[in-house]
Amino acid sequence: DQQVKQNSPSLSVQEGRISILNCDYTNSMFDYFLWYKKYPAEGPTFLISISSIKDKNEDGRFTVFLNKSAKHLSLHIVPSQPGDSAVYFCAARGTSYDKVIFGPGTSLSVIP
Amino acid sequence: SQTIHQWPATLVQPVGSPLSLECTVEGTSNPNLYWYRQAAGRGLQLLFYSVGIGQISSEVPQNLSASRPQDRQFILSSKKLLLSDSGFYLCAWERTRNTGELFFGEGSRLTVL
Numbered sequence: 001d002q003q004v005k006q007n008s009p010s011l012s013v014q015e016g017r018i019s020i021l022n023c024d025y026t027n028s029m030f031d032y033f034l035w036y037k038k039y040p041a042e043g044p045t046f047l048i049s050i051s052s053i054k055d056k057n058e059d060g061r062f063t064v065f066l067n068k069s070a071k072h073l074s075l076h077i078v079p080s081q082p083g084d085s086a087v088y089f090c091a092a093r094g095t096s097y098d099k100v101i102f103g104p105g106t107s108l109s110v111i112p
Numbered sequence: 113s114q115t116i117h118q119w120p121a122t123l124v125q126p127v128g129s130p131l132s133l134e135c136t137v138e139g140t141s142n143p144n145l146y147w148y149r150q151a152a153g154r155g156l157q158l159l160f161y162s163v164g165i166g167q168i169s170s171e172v173p174q175n176l177s178a179s180r181p182q183d184r185q186f187i188l189s190s191k192k193l194l195l196s197d198s199g200f201y202l203c204a205w206e207r208t209r210n211t212g213e214l215f216f217g218e219g220s221r222l223t224v225l
Contacts, residue, residue, distance in 0.1 A: 006155075032212045043202050043216030044156070089156060093212030098144055098163055099171070100204075100212045104155035 003027045004092050006103040015112050019077040023090030023103055026071065030092040033066060035075045038087045038105070047088075048075070080110045114139035118203045118217035125224055131176075131190040133220050135203030138184065144206040145186040146214065147178055151199040162186060198224045 005024045013019045025033070031052045036044035050057040050064045050073065057064050063076045077084055090103040118135040125131060137143055147159040158171045160178035168178050175194060179187045186203055200221055204214040 032210075034212050036214075041200070041219065041221070043204070043219050044214075045216070046207075046213050049211065049213060091212055091214075093210070095210045098161055098169070098210075099158060100146065100161075100206070100214060101158065102148070102156040 002104075004090055004101050004103040006090055006106050008106050009104070010107040010109070012109045012111060013080045015082055015110055016079045019075075019080045019084065019108055019110065021075040021077075021088050021090075021106050021108065023073050023075075024071055025073075025090075025092050027092070027094065027101075028071070029094040029096060031095045032093045033064070033073050034091040034093070034100075035062075035064060036089040036091060036102075037084075038089060044089055077108075080108075082110050082112050084108060085110045114207070114215070116203065116205055116215055116217045118201075118220055120220060121218060122221045123223070125193050125222065127195055127224055128192045131188070131193055131197070131222070133188040133201055133203075133222075135186040135188075135217055136184055137186075137205045140184070140205065140207075142183060144209060145180065146204045146206070147186065147188050148202045148204065149199045150202065156202070160188070193222075193224045195224050198222055 034049040035047040037047050038044040048062045066073045087105045087107045089105045093100045115138045146161045148156045162180045203217040207213050
C-alpha cells in the first residue's frame with residue numbers, strides 16, 4: 001500500500017526553466033509534507049516542507065504547493081540550475097503517529 | 113552542534129552472516145530515530161523507528177531487527193543475511209519532533225554475496 005506516490009520516475013528540464021515535481025498521497029491523516037533532495041551515495045537532505053493548514057510555502061527558488069482536496073502537492077524550482085540535478089523525494093508525516101513515509105522519488109536532470 | 117553518524121560506511125558480507133549497523137546522534141536528547149533502506153533503483157523504505165529507549169516499531173516483516181540501548185544510539189542487526197538485504201541503509205533523526213524534518217546519516221552500503 002503506497003501512501004505517497006511520485007508517478008514520474010524522471011524529469012529533464014533546460015537550465016533557467018521551471019521544474020515541477022509532483023506527488024500524490026492517500027492518507028488524509030498526514031499533517032506535514034516535505035521534499036528531500038538526494039545525491040548518489042549520500043543521505044537525503046531536507047529541502048522544504050508545508051503544513052496541511054497551508055497551501056503554499058516558498059523558500060528562495062523553491063515553492064511547494066498543497067492541494068488537500070486533490071491530495072496532491074508539487075515542488076516548483078525556478079529558475080532550474082544544473083546543481084539541482086538529483087533525486088527528489090516527497091515525504092509525509094502525521095502527528096498522530098511517528099512514521100515518516102517517503103515516495104519512490106523523481107530523478108531531475110537540469111540540462112545546461 | 114547536532115550531528116548524526118553511522119558506520120560502517122561500506123560492508124560486504126556473505127549470505128548467512130550476521131550484521132550490525134550502528135547510528136549515533138549527538139547534540140540532542142530523546143530524538144525520534146529511523147532506519148531506512150534504499151534498494152538499487154528504488155525509493156526509501158522505512159524499516160524501523162523509535163521514539164525512546166527500548167521502544168522499537170517495525171514496518172516491514174523481515175530478518176532484520178533494531179535496538180535502542182541508549183537514548184542516542186540506534187542499531188540495526190541481522191542474525192543471518194539474505195541476498196535481498198543488499199542496499200543502502202540510512203539512519204535519521206527527527207530534528208523537530210512531529211514535523212517529519214529528518215537529518216540523515218552518511219549511509220551504509222551493504223552488499224550481500
